[in-house]
Amino acid sequence: MTEFPKILMVLGAVLLIVGAVWHFVGRLPGDIFVKKGNVTFFFPVVTCIVISVILSILLNFFGRMK
Template sequence: MHGLGRSLIAMGLIIALIGVVLTFAGKVPWLGRLPGDIYFKRNNFTFYFPLATSIIISVILSLILWLLRK
């Protein structure tokens, strides 16, 4: 049961951290508008894929998780 308790606490902290990030993500002006992001706008069609933003977030999360495992 000790391991289950630690896992539940860790998952709760991760969910809280995600909530904080989502709350303040709109206040970062460059997030979502990087040069590598793909954006097409035609008459009634808009396509947006944040490629560069996704890569940067992935690298940051990978570094954080790597540091936590050490």
């Protein structure tokens, strides 16, 4: 049970870094953004793919630590 707090701290630091990068980078090329009149539609396709890849790598890494 002593490893769990360490994992939470590392995960928190990773989320903080990802949030800071996301804030400064903004929308990635490939994200869908449509604005017509008063209606705005935004779907972050590339951002979702990047987050999925990063989470897959992290979960795979933490899964092999046992």
